[in-house]
Amino acid sequence: MTRQPILSVRHLSTCFRxxxxxxxxxxxxxxxxxxxxxxxxxxxxxCGKTVTSKSIMRLLPEHLSFxxxxxxxxxxxxxxxxxxxxxxxxxxxxxxxxxxQEPMTSLNPVFTVGWQLDEVLRYHTELDRDGRRARxxxxxxxxxxxxxxxxxGEYPHQLSGGMRQRVMIAMALCCEPDIxxxxxxxxxxxVTIQAQILQLxxxxxxxxxxxxxxxxxxxxxxxxxxxxxxxxxAGRAIEEAGIREIFKRPRHPYTKALLDSIPKAGQRRxxxxxxxxxxxxxxxxxxPVGCRFQERCAYRxxxxxxxxxxxxxxxxxxxxxxxxxxNPGDAPQPEIS
Ligand SMILES: Nc1ncnc2c1ncn2[C@@H]1O[C@H](COP(=O)(O)OP(=O)(O)O)[C@@H](O)[C@H]1O
Ligand SMILES: [Mg+2]
Numbered sequence: 252m253t254r255q256p257i258l259s260v261r262h263l264s265t266c267f268r269x270x271x272x273x274x275x276x277x278x279x280x281x282x283x284x285x286x287x288x289x290x291x292x293x294x295x296x297x298c299g300k301t302v303t304s305k306s307i308m309r310l311l312p313e314h315l316s317f318x319x320x321x322x323x324x325x326x327x328x329x330x331x332x333x334x335x336x337x338x339x340x341x342x343x344x345x346x347x348x349x350x351x352q353e354p355m356t357s358l359n360p361v362f363t364v365g366w367q368l369d370e371v372l373r374y375h376t377e378l379d380r381d382g383r384r385a386r387x388x389x390x391x392x393x394x395x396x397x398x399x400x401x402x403x404g405e406y407p408h409q410l411s412g413g414m415r416q417r418v419m420i421a422m423a424l425c426c427e428p429d430i431x432x433x434x435x436x437x438x439x440x441x442v443t444i445q446a447q448i449l450q451l452x453x454x455x456x457x458x459x460x461x462x463x464x465x466x467x468x469x470x471x472x473x474x475x476x477x478x479x480x481x482x483x484x485a486g487r488a489i490e491e492a493g494i495r496e497i498f499k500r501p502r503h504p505y506t507k508a509l510l511d512s513i514p515k516a517g518q519r520r521x522x523x524x525x526x527x528x529x530x531x532x533x534x535x536x537x538x539p540v541g542c543r544f545q546e547r548c549a550y551r552x553x554x555x556x557x558x559x560x561x562x563x564x565x566x567x568x569x570x571x572x573x574x575x576x577x578n579p580g581d582a583p584q585p586e587i588s
Contacts, residue, residue: 256283257429257462258307258326258347264319265299265306274535275319276302278486284430289456289463291477291494293470293509297532298483300466304432307331308349309339326430345375348423350416352435357419358407364391364418365403368425375426390421393458394451413444420451427459434466449475471513474498482506485532485543488562492569500578502571504548542574550575 265277277299284290292300305311307324309331324331331342343349351357359367368387372378378386384403391399394417407415416436423431433452437445453476456463465477473480473494480497482490482505490503501507508528530547539545542555554574562572 254285257286258284259323260303260307261323261325262319262321263303263306263324263332264322265302265311265316266319267316271536276486276535277306280483280486280488282481282488282491284462284464286429286462287456287460288478289465289476291473291480292464292466292483293468293473293480294483295468295509295528295532297485299486300468300483301434303483304349304434304464304466307432308343308347309336310349344371344423344428345426346428347430347432348426348428349432349434350419350423350436352438357422358415360407363404363406364410367418368403368422371422371425386425387421390425391418393424393455394418394421396421412440413447416440416444416448417451420448420455424455424459424461428461430462430464432464432466435468436465437472438467438469445472446475452476469513470498470509482509485538486535487543487572488570489544489572490570496567496569502569502576502578503544503573504550504577505544507577508547508549542572550577 260283261281263277263280264275266273266275280299280303282290292303294300302311306318306322318332322332326342326347329338331339334342362370365384365387368390369383372383372386376383376386387403388399391402396402396414396417402410402414407418410418420436436452437448440448449472452463452465455461463476465473467473477494479493480491481488482497482503484505490497490501490506492502497506498510501510505528512527528547533539533543533546539556541557541559542548543559545551545555548555552575558574560572560574562570564570
């Protein structure tokens, strides 16, 4: 039996109208998300991760942005790229929920935690007042917030960063969505709290059977929780593979460079800066002819400057966008005639 994806993104291209013309921030990106799995979307800042997730949720300002007509976001037999705002409102929160890097963008400072959970439940469920309160407390317990009863009456500023992120997760999961999109959910937290939140997400995934799209610039985070990874660079999908394969045998030089920049345990000293990849992601206004990673690539050849490689799937379920992939392994080799 082949598994059916719960979400299929096909040829997603998201454009912005700017003072200097139209830019394509997400360029022909396709991927599937399967029930119960965690898919990592990885890439440096500016590669199009957030725009991808906001496109799926249809949260981008309509006067500034548009999806190209071939874009498809297939969910429950509908193409979310085309549905009306009323349908989207029923999908958001109840079926696909999203959490952000900074909880204060989603939590309202002037309402208590309990009130905010109640609002989500009031909108999306038929529960009465007592039922909603019981459910809200149950959710706070589920995300391992101590004294859930008491916390219900507190305001976001009374909570620590880690506790706020837990409340956000409780709000996102209280309607039991099929999909949770987590955009850099742990980036603002210190390492210990980050590990706790990742562990929590891992245990919730098993309990609630939610499919997770985890967006991060940090392959270290991916290693802890993801089953599969899509690597993005300058708006393009450049590599897709299972978690083991990507760490053992990355095929795209960019993926390898990201892996090389993960600090190894004990290697990083206090105050020392994180290793980074030399150079920067090209501006969307000045994309090079050829491979978008050429400027920074250690394996660059003349062909890389002349022609952009296609994203080529291989028999082992992986895909890579590179003329000269590393670790080709048992991928089918081009026939020489
Ligand atoms: N409102 C906007 N107008 C113009 N460009 C935008 C807008 N929002 C995002 N972008 C551009 O889209 C690209 C991808 O951004 P984003 O998805 O936020 O990156 P990431 O989440 O990977 O760090 C960036 O080059 C960014 O400048
Ligand atoms: Mg982002």
